[in-house]
Amino acid sequence: MKSFGSSKEFNFGKDIQWDEVGDGVRRQIMAYDDTIMLVNVEFKKGGIGQMHKHYHAQVTQVISGSFKVTIGDETKILNGGDAFYIPPNVLHGAICLEDGILIDVFSPIREDFME
Amino acid sequence: MKSFGSSKEFNFGKDIQWDEVGDGVRRQIMAYDDTIMLVNVEFKKGGIGQMHKHYHAQVTQVISGSFKVTIGDETKILNGGDAFYIPPNVLHGAICLEDGILIDVFSPIREDFME
Numbered sequence: 531m532k533s534f535g536s537s538k539e540f541n542f543g544k545d546i547q548w549d550e551v552g553d554g555v556r557r558q559i560m561a562y563d564d565t566i567m568l569v570n571v572e573f574k575k576g577g578i579g580q581m582h583k584h585y586h587a588q589v590t591q592v593i594s595g596s597f598k599v600t601i602g603d604e605t606k607i608l609n610g611g612d613a614f615y616i617p618p619n620v621l622h623g624a625i626c627l628e629d630g631i632l633i634d635v636f637s638p639i640r641e642d643f644m645e
Numbered sequence: 646m647k648s649f650g651s652s653k654e655f656n657f658g659k660d661i662q663w664d665e666v667g668d669g670v671r672r673q674i675m676a677y678d679d680t681i682m683l684v685n686v687e688f689k690k691g692g693i694g695q696m697h698k699h700y701h702a703q704v705t706q707v708i709s710g711s712f713k714v715t716i717g718d719e720t721k722i723l724n725g726g727d728a729f730y731i732p733p734n735v736l737h738g739a740i741c742l743e744d745g746i747l748i749d750v751f752s753p754i755r756e757d758f759m760e
């Protein structure tokens with residue numbers, strides 16, 4: 531597997547660009563090495579994380595807002611303080627019900643975010 | 646390596662216990678499998694994450710509050726919106742300057758938190 535090295539050790543939010551990913555969603559890649567990657571994802575109400583899957587394991591903390599989250603064939607509403615786990619290769623997606631922020635963390639690194 | 650399986654997919658903050666870890670610090674294990682683990686860590690002002698190291702890679706998002714963070718021989722002050730990366734086996738620690746919350750994520754799972 532190609533190596534992407536690692537992020538800096540200290541990463542200040544004001545210094546890191548936000549990437550628009552469409553559908554009322556933008557993300558900020560905060561910290562990573564080849565084994566792990568942490569990404570802030572900001573959603574506007576109505577923003578959509580389309581159903582998709584990847585081989586990476588994913589853990590997500592809901593920081594604020596409200597989200598209708600689907601993992602496999604189950605859908606629940608999660609709010610600030612809640613979290614979810616997405617096993618490798620399981621279809622998942624989210625619809626933002628109230629403006630909010632998710633912390634998405636992947637293992638290993640999302641190579642597709644680095645290109 | 647021993648397997649700990651995985652957390653549930655949907656995890657509601659109100660349902661998950663906080664573990665006191667002393668020094669004005671408590672934590673809540675939100676989501677995991679053997680490859681990744683996400684933990685909320687709440688600090689009171691003056692709370693201390695003692696200097697320590699582990700073989701896991703770590704990424705941390707500062708959600709709120711203010712922290713004096715040491716990684717190796719470098720120390721910086723981080724606030725909400727900032728993040729840090731701790732390479733495997735590097736000494737690190739934090740002192741809480743203002744009440745706050747960190748999202749600590751590890752790869753692989755912190756076996757020591759499961760016992």
